[in-house]
Amino acid sequence: MKEMTDEQLSLLKQFVLMCKANPGLLHQPQYAFYREYLERQTDETFEENQEEEKESDLPLPELDNSGVIEDKTCGEEYAMGDPEKEVSDEDMEKAQEHRQAAQMAFADGDYEKSVEEYTKAIEFNPGLAILHAKRASLLGNWAEAHLDLALSCKLDYDDQANEWLKEVEPNAKKLHDYQRAKERLADEKETRARQERVRRAQEENKRAAEENKQKYGEDSDDFDGDVPPGLFESFKNNPELAKIMEELKKDPSKIGQYLNDPNVLNLIGMMGGKGGGGFNPNAFNMPTGDTDDSTPFKQEPPKKAPEPDLD
Structure with a gap:
């Protein structure tokens, strides 16, 4: 489709200004095509907004947040340690000390202190997944905690890690199911949008065919x-x-x-x-x-003049 010229754009702008100044203009028969276009666009926007509201209505699962820091700073980052660090025996001992301090703070209900101690333990031994997992559970990061604890039990089974894994598993499963439900809704929305695009294209083709038929006859x-x-x-x-x-x-x-x-x-x-x-x-x-009707379209080879007898 060719782009509009500057003159055509200027006329369109003038027409829109006229409609703004006098909305009743659109109800005149000669402008019905433009009114129908605006109504269709309004309906489509409304349907899209309804779909977005429907998706946003998916309620968050109810989680058991006991033992979670409720007033933690949103988006606050915690030290993850150097993954390339070579952990010495001394580092392992210090990490174990801070881990025990974190467990004691947790037992006393001082969850912030527990997070601090787990963070210090992680800095000394960043490769120990169970430290990351327990801190993640204290911060309410259930999916990350479940992943780290499951990996920890797989690589080096520990009764304490297995116990913590069972604690975080219910919340992690709820969040997993919630995420899958969101993805399913998004897929359904995309499918409906694709079907709607196909339907509109078919309608446009049908409308164009009818217009051509009316314009050029049977x-x-x-x-x-x-x-x-x-x-x-x-x-x-x-x-x-x-x-x-x-x-x-x-x-x-x-x-x-x-x-x-x-x-x-x-x-x-x-x-x-x-x-x-x-x-x-x-x-x-x-x-x-x-x-036989094809006779006018057959081309006969040109007749040659008789050649003289040279003998």
Whole structure:
């Protein structure tokens, strides 16, 4: 589709300003097409908003947040330790000391102190997954805690880690199910949107076909199969061409008059190959050369003059 010229854009802006100044203008019959367009856009926007509200209505699961720091700073980052660090025996001993201090603070209900001690333990031994897991559970990061604890039990089983794994598993499962439900809703929304795009495209094609039929008459049904791309556009840009094609349809023998017209030949090629191919005689009820009617289209070889007898 061609872009609008500056003059066309200027006229469109003036028309919109007129509609703003006088909304009743859109109710006049000659502007019905624009009113229908605006109404359709409004309906589509409303439907999209309804879908977004439906998705946002998915309630968060109820989690057991006992033992979680409720007033922790949103987005606060905690030290993760150097994953490349070579842990010495001394580092392991210090990490164990801070781990025990964290457990004591947790037992006393001092969850912030417990997080601090686990963070210090992580700095000394960053590769110990159970330290990350317990701190994650204190921060309410249940999915991360479950992943770390499960990995810890798999690599080096520990009764304490297994016990903590069972504690965080219910919340982790709820969050996992919630995430899957969100993804399912998103997939369903995308599927509906894709189906809606297909439906609109089909409606636009149907509307365009009906408009072409009304504009060019019932003769638009005389072509075999689908109408070649660009056929009606050619008629629209060159009304004289439409008259020529109608004339050829009524009297195919006149085609010889237009064999030097590239526009006619190009259009015949479109009709013959649905956009690329040979000429289709059936589109004009023209003879094919298989019957006696094809005589005007047969070319006999030129008769040669008798050669003199040189003998």
